[in-house]
Amino acid sequence: xxxxxxxxQSLIILEGKNCTxxxxxxxxxxxxxxxxxxxxxxxxxxxxxxxxxxxxxSNGRYTATLDADTKQSSLHITASQLxxxxxxxxxxxxxxxxxxxxxxxxxxxxxxxx
Amino acid sequence: GAVVSQHPSRVICKSxxxxxxxxxxxxxxATTMFWYRQFPKQSLMLMATxxxxxxxxxxxxxxxxxxxxxxxxxxxxxxxxxxxxxxxSSFYICSARPPSxxxxxxxxxxxxxxxxx
Numbered sequence: 001x002x003x004x005x006x007x008x009q010s011l012i013i014l015e016g017k018n019c020t021x022x023x024x025x026x027x028x029x030x031x032x033x034x035x036x037x038x039x040x041x042x043x044x045x046x047x048x049x050x051x052x053x054x055x056x057x058s059n060g061r062y063t064a065t066l067d068a069d070t071k072q073s074s075l076h077i078t079a080s081q082l083x084x085x086x087x088x089x090x091x092x093x094x095x096x097x098x099x100x101x102x103x104x105x106x107x108x109x110x111x112x113x114x
Numbered sequence: 115g116a117v118v119s120q121h122p123s124r125v126i127c128k129s130x131x132x133x134x135x136x137x138x139x140x141x142x143x144a145t146t147m148f149w150y151r152q153f154p155k156q157s158l159m160l161m162a163t164x165x166x167x168x169x170x171x172x173x174x175x176x177x178x179x180x181x182x183x184x185x186x187x188x189x190x191x192x193x194x195x196x197x198x199x200x201x202x203s204s205f206y207i208c209s210a211r212p213p214s215x216x217x218x219x220x221x222x223x224x225x226x227x228x229x230x231x
Contacts, residue, residue: 004157034220043120043207043222044158089157102220104157 002027004092004105012111017080021108023073023090031093031101035064035075038087038107047075047088080112117141118210120223127198127230135193135226137164137208143188144210149181152205152225161206164191198230 004025013019025033032051036044048057048064050073056065061078077084087107094101117140127133137147145166150158162183163171170183180202182194191210195202209222 036222041123041205041225041227043118043209043225045222046219049219102160104159106155106157 002092002094002103004090004103006088006090006105006108008108009106010109010111012113013080015080015082015112015114019077019080019110021075021077021088021090021110023075023105025071025073025090025092025103025105027071027092027094027103029094030068030071033064033066033073034091034093035062035073036089036091038089040086044089077110080110082112082114085110085112118208118221118223120208120226122226123224124227125229127228129199129230130197132194132196133198133228135195135206135208135228137191137193137210137223139189139210139212139221142210142212144191145188145213147185147191147208147210149183149191149193150207150209152207158207161193164193166191195228198228200230203228203230 007022034049035047038044047062048059050057050066052068063076066073087109089107090105092103119138119140121136147164149161151161152158160173161176164183164185166185172178185191205225205227207225209220211220
């Protein structure tokens with residue numbers, strides 16, 4: 001069964017600290033893995049997209065890694081800011097599939113405290 | 115970047131009435147748009163795929179007569195929740211992809227919070 005599991009479910013950190021969110025997936029055939037940021041009551045906004053051959057990709061203070069062998073990905077947030085408080089969703093897509101073949105994780109809810 | 119606009123952002127309606135939600139691709143044409151539903155603390159669940167000029171494709175368990183989808187133009191898809199009930203209260207999100215970014219980038223609307231009272 002195609003699944004995307006994220007951990008932790010929720011996380012509280014102090015402003016300025018770093019954190020790492022995890023994503024494990026069992027999706028086949030794999031096409032790409034995406035990380036989205038979703039603010040409360042808003043639609044998801046793309047942070048990174050990685051294909052099979054990419055191991056790491058950065059977007060400002062966000063750095064995503066992908067290990068296609070172990071089917072794991074992480075999202076590292078550096079020097080967190082209050083505005084980073086949101087849910088972070090890991091999404092994996094089927095190879096060659098339409099967007100209808102996206103598998104969403106439940107997300108990690110990050111709270112950054114002053 | 116590509117923008118997908120959704121309207122309204124919030125709506126409260128009485129049980130038994132119908133509600134229409136619009137999804138527009140503002141700077142690209144989208145032959146396909148997607149409608150998702152998200153319950154609290156849950157992941158996005160695909161409801162249906164909206165195809166311009168043809169019938170929508172619904173996911174298993176989604177009632178096509180209850181969730182009417184119209185994709186009349188290349189930039190607009192609408193989702194109408196008919197005879198709404200309190201259990202239809204949820205966060206509805208649409209998405210679309212620019213033709214040049216098939217199988218990669220996906221852009222989501224802002225979402226619509228539907229509350230049925």
